[in-house]
Amino acid sequence: MVGFDRTENGLVQFEGTDVHIFSITDNNIDEKTVKSFGEEWTKFNHFNEEEIRKAGDQYFDIVSDKLIEGKYILDVGCGTGRWTKYLLNKAAFVECIDPSDAVYAAAKLLRGYSNVRVSQAGAESIPFPDNSFDFVFSLGVLHHTPDTETAMRHCVKKVKGGGYFMVYLYYSLDNRGLLFKILYRTSDFFRRIICRLPSAIKKFICDLIAVFVYMPFVLITKFFRLIGLKKISKKIPLSYYADHSFRIIKNDALDRFGTPLEQRFSKQQIKEMMQKCGLTNIVFSDNEPYWHALGQKL
Numbered sequence: 001m002v003g004f005d006r007t008e009n010g011l012v013q014f015e016g017t018d019v020h021i022f023s024i025t026d027n028n029i030d031e032k033t034v035k036s037f038g039e040e041w042t043k044f045n046h047f048n049e050e051e052i053r054k055a056g057d058q059y060f061d062i063v064s065d066k067l068i069e070g071k072y073i074l075d076v077g078c079g080t081g082r083w084t085k086y087l088l089n090k091a092a093f094v095e096c097i098d099p100s101d102a103v104y105a106a107a108k109l110l111r112g113y114s115n116v117r118v119s120q121a122g123a124e125s126i127p128f129p130d131n132s133f134d135f136v137f138s139l140g141v142l143h144h145t146p147d148t149e150t151a152m153r154h155c156v157k158k159v160k161g162g163g164y165f166m167v168y169l170y171y172s173l174d175n176r177g178l179l180f181k182i183l184y185r186t187s188d189f190f191r192r193i194i195c196r197l198p199s200a201i202k203k204f205i206c207d208l209i210a211v212f213v214y215m216p217f218v219l220i221t222k223f224f225r226l227i228g229l230k231k232i233s234k235k236i237p238l239s240y241y242a243d244h245s246f247r248i249i250k251n252d253a254l255d256r257f258g259t260p261l262e263q264r265f266s267k268q269q270i271k272e273m274m275q276k277c278g279l280t281n282i283v284f285s286d287n288e289p290y291w292h293a294l295g296q297k298l
Contacts, residue, residue, distance in 0.1 A: 001072065001093045001117070004127045008119075017107035019118050024099050026122035028147045032260040034100045036195070037079070037144075047082050047109070051245060056086030059139055059168060062285045062294045065090060067164055071134035076123055076155050077141030081106030081116075088113050091135075095128065097121045123151045130157045137166040139292070140255075143263045149273045156277040159297045165279060167270070171290035174266040183237055187256070195260045202258050210246070210253040218242050218249070240288045267291050 010021040024034075047055075060068075068090045075084045078096035084106070087094055093115045096106055099122040110116050121127050123138070123145065136159045138152075145151040148169065156165050173180050194205055217238035224233035225242070233239055241249050265273070267284060270291055274282050279295030 001095075002128060002132050004119075005129045006125075006127050008127070014104050015108040015111050017111045017118060019103050019107050019120060020127075022119060022121040022125065022127050024120075024122045024125065026099070026124035028124050028145050028150050029099065029122055030144065030146060030261040033144050036259055037098075037100045037102055047080065051248060052082050052086050054243065055248075056083065058287065058289065059083065059292055060086070060166075061287055062283050062292070063164075063166060067135055072132070074126070074128070074133045074136040074155075074158055076126065076136065076138040078102070078106050078118070079141075081109045081118070083137070083139055084116060085109055085113075088116060091115065093117075095119065095133075097126060099123075124154050126154060126158055128158055131160050133158050134160060134163045135166070136163070139166075139168040140170075140289075142167060143169045143265070144259060144261055146261070148263055148265070149276065152273055153277045156279060156297060161297055163297050164294060165274075165277075165297065166292065166294045167274070168289060168292035169270055170262060170264045172264040172266045172269075174268075175290065180237060191257045191259070191262075194257045203254060206254040206257050207250055209257055210250040214238055214241055214249050214253055215246075265291070 004020070006022070008020045009023050012019045012021060068087055070092045073087060073091045073094045075094060075096040078084055078098045079102045081096055084094045084096045095117050097119045098106065099120065103118050103120045107118050110118065119127060123142070136155050138155055142148045142151045152167065159165050173184055194202055197205065217236055218241050221233045221236045221239040221242040224230070224236065233242070241252070270293055271282055274293065274295045278298050280298055282293055282295040284291055284293045
């Protein structure tokens with residue numbers, strides 16, 4: 001563990017965990033989106049061990065244990081801290097940061113662990129020296145910044161030479177057919193409306209979407225699996241959620257439709273961004289969620 005490279009504004013103890021507060025000086029940030037995620041993770045702040053293990057296995061499928069075990073790790077945009085918790089039994093120490101009030105949900109989830117520190121800070125004002133971490137990751141976060149490549153560059157700066165950076169960015173459906181793209185355009189139209197609604201109404205509508213949009217596709221996917229048509233089931237929209245609890249589905253519906261700013265990228269665009277940020281040996285997972293990728297710092 002290294003020390004902070006700038007002075008913190010304060011220290012708050014929440015649920016028995018210290019939360020270090022830093023001023024958010026980022027220019028590359030959308031305040032409405034940060035507020036939205038703070039509200040989201042306040043609502044969805046509990047994950048059981050099985051949910052964390054299953055989700056972690058999906059996102060970290062391209063990360064070998066040797067990249068994690070005994071390493072100093074940074075989680076950028078930690079949300080509730082579930083990815084950090086997934087790694088804590090292997091990592092030497094994990095620093096997790098988030099600009100929103102989600103840090104308090106993370107403090108609650110990570111209480112009792114001695115090899116973690118929670119800080120409220122942004123991706124452009126990460127309070128640690130450059131070249132400090134063996135492994136840095138940001139999952140489902142950087143596509144919510146106005147300039148994703150710039151945010152990624154700030155993350156990669158914190159990686160040691162020879163260390164690794166992993167990212168998950170929403171995909172532009174570049175590996176999907178016309179039906180998926182039509183459904184996306186339709187859902188994005190509604191997202192732009194729903195995200196502007198008052199918080200309580202937004203959450204209620206997203207819960208309805210989870211029930212009446214997500215669940216029918218999930219049930220259809222399970223039916224095709226049951227009758228032995230697994231290959232066809234994978235082509236059904238939202239089939240990814242067939243292996244997830246309804247709580248996760250509600251959470252992701254709010255994430256998808258309640259967020260003011262999101263960007264989407266093709267596999268090639270993500271690869272080019274990672275290369276521009278100084279990463280090589282880039283590997284993409286062939287599995288959902290698309291796209292998550294790992295690169296090594298030169």
